[in-house]
Amino acid sequence: MTTENLISEIRKKKSFLCVGLDVDLEKIPEFLLKEEDPIFSFNKAIIDATHQFTVAYKPNTAFYEAYGLKGWKSLEKTIKYLNENYPEIFTIADAKRGDIGNTSSRYAKAFFEDLGFDSITVAPYMGKDSVEPFLAFKNKHTILLALTSNEGAFDFQTKKIGEEELYKQVLKTSKEWHNSENLMYVVGATKAEYFADIRKIIPNSFLLVPGVGAQGGSLREVCKYGLAENIGLLVNSSRGIIYASKNTDFAKAAAKEAKNMQLEMKSILNGIS
Numbered sequence: 001m002t003t004e005n006l007i008s009e010i011r012k013k014k015s016f017l018c019v020g021l022d023v024d025l026e027k028i029p030e031f032l033l034k035e036e037d038p039i040f041s042f043n044k045a046i047i048d049a050t051h052q053f054t055v056a057y058k059p060n061t062a063f064y065e066a067y068g069l070k071g072w073k074s075l076e077k078t079i080k081y082l083n084e085n086y087p088e089i090f091t092i093a094d095a096k097r098g099d100i101g102n103t104s105s106r107y108a109k110a111f112f113e114d115l116g117f118d119s120i121t122v123a124p125y126m127g128k129d130s131v132e133p134f135l136a137f138k139n140k141h142t143i144l145l146a147l148t149s150n151e152g153a154f155d156f157q158t159k160k161i162g163e164e165e166l167y168k169q170v171l172k173t174s175k176e177w178h179n180s181e182n183l184m185y186v187v188g189a190t191k192a193e194y195f196a197d198i199r200k201i202i203p204n205s206f207l208l209v210p211g212v213g214a215q216g217g218s219l220r221e222v223c224k225y226g227l228a229e230n231i232g233l234l235v236n237s238s239r240g241i242i243y244a245s246k247n248t249d250f251a252k253a254a255a256k257e258a259k260n261m262q263l264e265m266k267s268i269l270n271g272i273s
């Protein structure tokens with residue numbers, strides 16, 4: 001998907017919501033466990049109920065890898081279902097990959113070509129040659145971890161290396177890489193006070209923002225400093241939406257949470273236009 005297609009979907013739906021599909025069999029309604037593929041059945045119901053409020057879905061691969069081959073098959077079915085039924089919706093494999101170039105190119109092939117995701121999260125730690133194989137794919141997006149939502153982000157990412165914090169160096173250096181127009185960045189909603197500085201370095205890049213809902217980040221605060229001319233935000237909520245209810249009404253409850261977030265986004269967008 002092109003960035004222009006993503007922006008036009010955001011403007012059409014007045015939403016920059018990303019729903020995280022982090023499926024844990026201990027948290028889904030018990031009656032679904034009788035299904036042949038409970039993970040896929042859960043995802044399908046959540047997707048069908050929330051698609052009108054969201055512009056992106058983000059399965060975190062850990063939740064699928066944890067169930068071995070069965071889990072990977074559920075992931076495959078989920079992305080196939082999305083691509084066939086909702087091709088206008090942006091898909092993110094939250095896999096946090098990155099290795100020597102030869103290996104990164106295999107990761108890129110696996111997620112972009114074989115599975116058919118629009119984007120993947122990648123760790124910047126191994127540098128340019130570990131990220132450029134992902135950037136080589138046309139109309140596919142590499143979402144680089146810049147300033148993550150967890151407490152441990154303060155261990156390295158905000159530490160100064162010379163004059164400047166590491167996360168700022170990640171942003172500045174990566175802008176120089178080949179095909180850097182295919183880059184987006186992860187910035188946690190729990191770090192809203194950093195968004196103004198981040199926007200000085202990357203004014204229009206898309207930011208994937210996890211950390212609202214269960215992690216306590218504020219959508220309003222993120223938007224205050226993070227909104228760009230092209231909107232430039234995908235705000236993710238996983239547990240806060242998909243586990244809104246553990247009963248037979250789980251999909252309806254997820255839709256209600258997603259709608260509430262979309263309405264808040266709509267009011268923010270109306271306020272700036």
Ligand SMILES: O=c1ccn([C@@H]2O[C@H](COP(=O)(O)O)[C@@H](O)[C@H]2O)c(=O)[nH]1
Nearest residue numbers: 060148149150188210214215237238239
């Ligand atoms: O900095 C980061 C990077 C990734 N994540 C992932 O996003 C979701 C958040 O889930 P919630 O249930 O909405 O808290 C999850 O997949 C994380 O692994 C993040 O939280 N922070």
